[in-house]
Amino acid sequence: MSAHTNPEGGTAATGGTTARRPWPRRAAGAVAGWLAPEVPLARVAAFRILIYAFLVLDVTWVRASVIPHGYVPDLYQPTWLARAVHLPPFGPQVGTALLWVILLGCAAGIATTLWGRWQRTTGWVVAAAFWVWMLNSQGYGYVSHDHLALMVAVTVLPTVGAATLRDGDASQAAGWALRCVQLGVVATYVGSAVLKTLRAGTPAGWANSAVFVWAIMRRGSALVTWTLNYPWLLILGQWALLILEFLSPIVLWLRGRWLYLAVAVFVAFHAMTFAAIGIHFLPTVICWAAFLPLERLPFLARLRRAA
Incomplete structure (x- = not known):
């Protein structure tokens, strides 16, 4: 069996063996593999339920200031990102509506994880609503x-x-x-x-x-x-x-x-x-x-x- 150098700089062996990829490709593959390793879908399903359950606690206790902020809109000093998306202050009624969107979205997110469908839809609703909630919250002082x-x-x-809790696929x-x-x-x-x-x-x-x-x-x-x-x-x-x-x-x-x-x-x-x-x-x-x-x-x- 003999070997020769391929045009891309790697070494290819005759006799049916696979050519070695150039080191830039190997490095890129290693980085991609580290950034996106294969993990069981059941793991992300369990994590999803944990996060959505915690969000309920977060918006009702940890960062529950959005609705009270509605009574003092003059104190609103939006962060850079809030200014970039032109997010205005909103009153207590809007804050209450947003709270219910998050709470119902989290409940739906947990339910769809158990069910196995509509997880992207409920996830994006929760993500959008929670981002608006947090951008408003951070506009009143402490980030x-x-x-x-x-x-x-x-x-x-x-x-x-x-991704469901029963899903063992990677x-x-x-x-x-x-x-x-x-x-x-x-x-x-x-x-x-x-x-x-x-x-x-x-x-x-x-x-x-x-x-x-x-x-x-x-x-x-x-x-x-x-x-x-x-x-x-x-x-x-x-x-x-x-x-x-x-x-x-x-x-x-x-x-x-x-x-x-x-x-x-x-x-x-x-x-x-x-x-x-x-x-x-x-x-x-x-x-x-x-x-x-x-x-x-x-x-x-x-x-x-x-x-």
């Missing part, structure tokens, strides 16, 4: 960066199409949607670390500051007020947080137990901040589920075996 991954999730889930569309959510989760932490650095001038400038002291004095619970007597401990905590945020992209390449450990660390961190200063970050915490093999949950596995 919720903890919603980044959630906004990505509601946008990409309709692109997957039909899909690149499902993998791409979940990867987008994963990137949104990681971007939340990296963006936070970068913003801290920009505001303080250097990473050390923020990590050695009194941010934790200020936060605990302002809204700290009895569980952490004792740490004010040990400022060095709070400095260590700030360094740990900054390092954790900068290193968060590593989770995109972890697998198995190491991935589960990383997810547990981040979720535990948010549980600690909620217990310490009342900040929960639930929208991001929910989206960590995009890293997990939800289809392996015992009741879902039994459901597929029974199908």
